Amino acid sequence: MTKSSKHILLSLDAMGGDKGPDMVIEGASIALRENPNLRFLVYGDERKIKPLFKKYPTLENVAQIFHTTEKVNSHDKPSVALRQSRNSSMRLAINAVSTGLAQGVVSAGNTGAYMAMGKIFLKMIDGIDRPAIVSPFPTKTKPCVMLDLGANVVCDEHHLCQFAVMGKVYAQEFLDIKNPTVGLLNVGEEEQKGNDAIQNAAQLLKKAKKTLRFEGFVEGNDITTGKVDVIVTDGFTGNVALKAIEGVIGFTMGILKSVFTSSIFSKIGYLLAMRAFKRHTAQINPKKYNGAMLIGLRGIAIKSHGGADAVAFSNAIHAAAKFASHDMNKKIEKNIAQLHKELG
Amino acid sequence: MTKSSKHILLSLDAMGGDKGPDMVIEGASIALRENPNLRFLVYGDERKIKPLFKKYPTLENVAQIFHTTEKVNSHDKPSVALRQSRNSSMRLAINAVSTGLAQGVVSAGNTGAYMAMGKIFLKMIDGIDRPAIVSPFPTKTKPCVMLDLGANVVCDEHHLCQFAVMGKVYAQEFLDIKNPTVGLLNVGEEEQKGNDAIQNAAQLLKKAKKTLRFEGFVEGNDITTGKVDVIVTDGFTGNVALKAIEGVIGFTMGILKSVFTSSIFSKIGYLLAMRAFKRHTAQINPKKYNGAMLIGLRGIAIKSHGGADAVAFSNAIHAAAKFASHDMNKKIEKNIAQLHKELG
Numbered sequence: 156m157t158k159s160s161k162h163i164l165l166s167l168d169a170m171g172g173d174k175g176p177d178m179v180i181e182g183a184s185i186a187l188r189e190n191p192n193l194r195f196l197v198y199g200d201e202r203k204i205k206p207l208f209k210k211y212p213t214l215e216n217v218a219q220i221f222h223t224t225e226k227v228n229s230h231d232k233p234s235v236a237l238r239q240s241r242n243s244s245m246r247l248a249i250n251a252v253s254t255g256l257a258q259g260v261v262s263a264g265n266t267g268a269y270m271a272m273g274k275i276f277l278k279m280i281d282g283i284d285r286p287a288i289v290s291p292f293p294t295k296t297k298p299c300v301m302l303d304l305g306a307n308v309v310c311d312e313h314h315l316c317q318f319a320v321m322g323k324v325y326a327q328e329f330l331d332i333k334n335p336t337v338g339l340l341n342v343g344e345e346e347q348k349g350n351d352a353i354q355n356a357a358q359l360l361k362k363a364k365k366t367l368r369f370e371g372f373v374e375g376n377d378i379t380t381g382k383v384d385v386i387v388t389d390g391f392t393g394n395v396a397l398k399a400i401e402g403v404i405g406f407t408m409g410i411l412k413s414v415f416t417s418s419i420f421s422k423i424g425y426l427l428a429m430r431a432f433k434r435h436t437a438q439i440n441p442k443k444y445n446g447a448m449l450i451g452l453r454g455i456a457i458k459s460h461g462g463a464d465a466v467a468f469s470n471a472i473h474a475a476a477k478f479a480s481h482d483m484n485k486k487i488e489k490n491i492a493q494l495h496k497e498l499g
Numbered sequence: 500m501t502k503s504s505k506h507i508l509l510s511l512d513a514m515g516g517d518k519g520p521d522m523v524i525e526g527a528s529i530a531l532r533e534n535p536n537l538r539f540l541v542y543g544d545e546r547k548i549k550p551l552f553k554k555y556p557t558l559e560n561v562a563q564i565f566h567t568t569e570k571v572n573s574h575d576k577p578s579v580a581l582r583q584s585r586n587s588s589m590r591l592a593i594n595a596v597s598t599g600l601a602q603g604v605v606s607a608g609n610t611g612a613y614m615a616m617g618k619i620f621l622k623m624i625d626g627i628d629r630p631a632i633v634s635p636f637p638t639k640t641k642p643c644v645m646l647d648l649g650a651n652v653v654c655d656e657h658h659l660c661q662f663a664v665m666g667k668v669y670a671q672e673f674l675d676i677k678n679p680t681v682g683l684l685n686v687g688e689e690e691q692k693g694n695d696a697i698q699n700a701a702q703l704l705k706k707a708k709k710t711l712r713f714e715g716f717v718e719g720n721d722i723t724t725g726k727v728d729v730i731v732t733d734g735f736t737g738n739v740a741l742k743a744i745e746g747v748i749g750f751t752m753g754i755l756k757s758v759f760t761s762s763i764f765s766k767i768g769y770l771l772a773m774r775a776f777k778r779h780t781a782q783i784n785p786k787k788y789n790g791a792m793l794i795g796l797r798g799i800a801i802k803s804h805g806g807a808d809a810v811a812f813s814n815a816i817h818a819a820a821k822f823a824s825h826d827m828n829k830k831i832e833k834n835i836a837q838l839h840k841e842l843g
Contacts, residue, residue, distance in 0.1 A: 230689040266687075295750055305686050308694050342649050342738040343610075345574040350652050350735060375742025379750040388739075391694060394686040395736050396743045398719025403744045406639055406723040407751045410779050417775040424772030428765035431758045438754075 162194045163476045164258050166251035169199030170226035170244040171264025173462050176203045179263070182468030183218065184211035189469070190476060193217065196251050198244040200224055223247055227268045229461065236268035237275065245269060249276050252454040258479035259455030261446075261471050263463050269456070270306045270449060277454040280484050282491035285310075287318050288390065288458055289325050290397075290447035293438045294381030300326045300335075301378060301386040304447055305394035312355035315339065315387055316498075319360055320490045321450045322385035323367045328483045335384035338373035340392060348372060352389070359498055366494045408436075442467040446474030451487070455479050506538045507820045508602050510595035513543030514570035514588040515608025517806050520547045523607070526812030527562065528555035533813070534820060537561065540595050542588040544568055567591055571612045573805065580612035581619065589613060593620050596798040602823035603799030605790075605815050607807050613800070614650045614793060621798040624828050626835035631662050632734065632802055633669050634741075634791035637782045638725030644670045644679075645722060645730040648791055649738030656699035659683065659731055660842075663704055664834045665794045666729035667711050672827045679728035682717035684736060692716060696733070703842055710838045752780075786811040790818030795831070799823050 167183060169176045176199055187193050194217050197204060201222035208215040225243040227236045240246055245264050251257040253276045262269050270286055279286070287303035300322050307314060319337050326335035339357055341349040346357075349372070360369040370383050375396060378386060388396070415425035425432070437443065445467035449456040455478045459471035511527060513520045520543055531537050538561050541548060545566035552559040569587040571580045584590055589608050595601040597620045606613050614630055623630070631647035646662050646669075647654065654662075663681050670679035683701055685693040690701075693716070704713040714727050719740060722730060732740070759769035769776070781787065789811035793800040799822045803815035 230691070232691050267692075293750075295753060308686060308692075340739060342652060342735055347574070347576050348611075348652075375739040375744075376746030376749070378743050379746040391686055392736055392739050395684060395719040395732075395740050399722050399740045399743050400719075400747045402720030402723040403747050404751065405720070406637075407748065409639060410782075411755075414772055414775045414779045417779070421772035421775040424768040424770070426768070427771070428758055428768030431761040431765040435754050435758045435761070 162192050163479050164194045164196065164256070165472060165475050165479070166196040166198060166248040166257035166260045168245045168248040168260065168262035168264055169197050169204055171262040171461075172459065172468070173229075174464065176200070176207060178463065178465050178468055180204060180207040180211065180214070181465035182463070183472060184214040185465055185469035186472035187214055187217065190473065193472065193476060195219070196221060196248070196257055198223060198248040198251075199226070221247060227265045229265050231265055231268055233267040233271035236265065237271055240268070246272055246276070249273060249456065252456065253277050259457060259475040261457045261459060261475050263459035263461055263468060263471070266305055266458060269458060273449050273452045273454075273456045277452040277456060280451055280453060280491075281488050282495065283317050283321065283451040283487065285314055285317075286449045286451035287321060288393075288447045289322060289450045290444060291330060292378060292444070294379050296381035298330055299378070299381055299384055299386060300330065301388065301393060301397070302450065303388065303390035303393050304397050305390045306449065307390040309391070310352060310389035312352050312359055315352060315356035315389070316359050316363070316494060317451070317491065319367060319369070319385065319387045320494055321487055322387060324483050324486045324490055325448070325450060326384045328481055328486070329477070330384070332384050334368055336368045336370045337385040337387060338370050338377065338383035340386050340388035340396070341372035341374065343374065344372045356387075363494050363497045365497055366490055443470060446471030448474065448478060453484060506536050507823050508538045508540065508600070509816060509819050509823070510540040510542060510592040510601035510604045512589045512592040512604070512606035512608055513541050513548055515606040515805075516803065516812070517573075518808065520544070520551060522807065522809050522812055524548060524551040524555065524558070525809035526807070527816060528558040529809055529813035530816035531558055531561065534817065537816065537820060539563070540565060540592070540601055542567060542592040542595075543570070565591060571609045573609050575609055575612055577611040577615035580609065581615055584612070590616055590620070593617060593800065596800065597621050603801060603819040605801045605803060605812075605819050607803035607805055607812060607815070610649055610802060613802060617793050617796045617800045621796040621800060624795055624797060624835075625832050626839065627661050627665065627795040627831065629658055630793045630795035631665060632737075632791045633666060633794045634788060635674060636722060636788070638723050640725035642674055643722070643725055643728050643730060644674065645732065645737060645741070646794065647732065647734040647737050648741050649734045650793065651734040653735070654696060654733035656696050656703055659696060659700035659733070660703050660707070660838060661795070661835065663711060663713070663729065663731045664838055665831055666731060668827050668830045668834055669792070669794060670728045672825055672830070673821070674728070676728050678712055680712045680714045681729040681731060682714050682721065682727035684730050684732035684740070685716035685718065688716045688718065700731075707838050707841045709841055710834055787814060790815030792818065792822060797828060
């Protein structure tokens with residue numbers, strides 16, 4: 156494996172995700188075909204990975220396996236994973252970033268453990284207490300950003316304000332929105348709605364006029380209307396909303412499949428509309444949006460969906476490559492410092 | 500207006516909802532056309548309602564207006580609405596049920612105020628602390644039930660257990676499922692996931708083997724897979740998930756509209772597939788599912804979506820009519836008593 160300055164070196168947790176090394180290695184080979192500048196450090200069980208490499212000889216030339224039999228299981232508690240999984244594929248893949256070897260890490264493994272390890276071994280950006288999972292979403296108009304999508308089950312107002320700042324910088328850097336608008340996800344737009352954390356966060360964000368453009372509360376349907384550029388929520392609500400949306404997209408696509416196969420007329424109808432159909436629905440394919448970032452860490456850590464297939468995982472690799480060439484941490488630090496100044 | 504035993508008498512809050520009396524009166528006329536046994540007590544501003552009645556003479560014959568100029572506004576706090584809106588259309592419409600005059604009430608107004616008034620004036624079923632908003636959802640297989648959809652922003656484990664029991668009885672009565680399975684909405688299926696309330700509720704529900712079939716945690720995507728018959732969650736998460744799903748259905752339908760109008764081929768394609776399309780997508784039309792129940796109250800109170808149009812509101816009226824002829828409160832009481840016995 157050779158690496159020059161144009162190359163992007165990523166570490167992969169080969170043992171994470173429901174489908175394990177098969178999915179990760181195939182995903183890496185798909186990503187490599189689309190971006191020949193990728194280089195990989197692959198952490199996991201060599202006995203499982205090596206035979207897979209035989210299927211993708213181009214990949215074998217640009218990837219290095221680091222053998223370990225330890226792995227974090229999907230049901231491990233984060234605290235247990237931290238203590239007992241020092242040589243796990245996830246931990247070693249993260250270490251490759253913290254030591255400066257790799258420019259970013261991708262894992263489809265246990266979210267809680269990944270976040271806990273990221274927090275401890277990659278460290279937090281100054282002024283940020285917890286990493287959040289952030290991802291772009293398609294909307295009726297332009298993509299928006301939502302966070303936290305599942306890293307923090309319980310959040311207070313300070314966490315929510317930090318998410319708002321990180322979401323703003325993410326939208327600026329990756330969606331090219333100069334002055335992004337920010338909304339807090341709530342059960343209604345009226346001022347008195349919501350729980351204490353949301354009520355207090357709204358009061359704080361209203362004061363932070365120099366740091367960000369806070370537009371108040373938004374509701375669940377606004378995730379897809381594009382009403383604001385950044386939607387801030389706790390990781391519990393964000394995760395349920397994300398999965399509910401993915402579920403209903405899958406459900407709707409299933410219904411359309413029934414529509415288009417239900418009669419000879421509808422089959423011909425599908426053939427005629429197929430091109431337009433594929434073009435328009437590409438934007439809502441959840442696979443395309445796979446590869447959420449653990450934002451707030453000092454290194455690039457990308458979380459793939461646990462149930463991802465190889466195509467979806469290749470998109471998570473592409474996301475890591477894209478983020479690896481940006482440095483938004485300084486910008487987040489600057490914005491957080493300004494937030495603290497404004498809030499006194 | 501004459502009323503016999505075959506008739507169903509409902510009280511309507513004519514001033515609730517974003518579109519006000521126009522929408523409510525047109526909705527009542529649509530419902531009446533579909534079910535001639537309906538009879539209405541209409542509460543609101545006579546000067547606005549009377550001219551509307553002229554458009555629907557059949558409705559005028561079976562409805563009685565009760566004039567009031569007071570109304571609950573969408574941004575009123577529940578506590579303020581309770582103190583200051585004694586003669587509001589919402590309060591008077593609820594009173595019609597609590598005095599036994601009407602068999603059920605329908606409002607598209609302020610959810611918090613409606614719940615607070617329902618709790619005080621219709622009273623709670625023995626053993627239930629708070630009413631929850633419950634509604635059926637379409638899934639890949641058969642409809643499921645989700646609650647709470649927005650009545651209670653913060654819930655503890657006891658509320659969640661009560662919701663589980665009420666959801667079970669609702670599924671038995673209205674979806675004809677003999678022994679419904681129950682799941683708790685969480686960010687993962689693993690045992691250690693979620694906040695304290697959910698963790699504790701899972702422990703309690705596991706013990707209640709005689710009362711219900713608890714299947715553990717389910718995730719956001721399971722709302723549409725039909726994995727369980729009843730999905731239990733707090734009103735914050737439930738409301739965001741409901742609206743996120745409604746939003747993404749609207750978004751997807753918008754995309755399909757673009758698909759089918761984007762070229763002459765796709766237009767012809769739509770014409771050929773149209774019948775199958777309409778038949779298959781009818782099941783996910785949110786209008787069809789409008790009319791959630793405030794379950795746990797001693798009287799029938801149906802909450803229409805605030806943004807409902809006349810067709811959606813007519814479905815809320817049909818829901819009220821359907822529930823009015825059932826008596827599930829005794830069944831809920833019995834199940835709650837058994838739950839308390841099992842939990843000691």
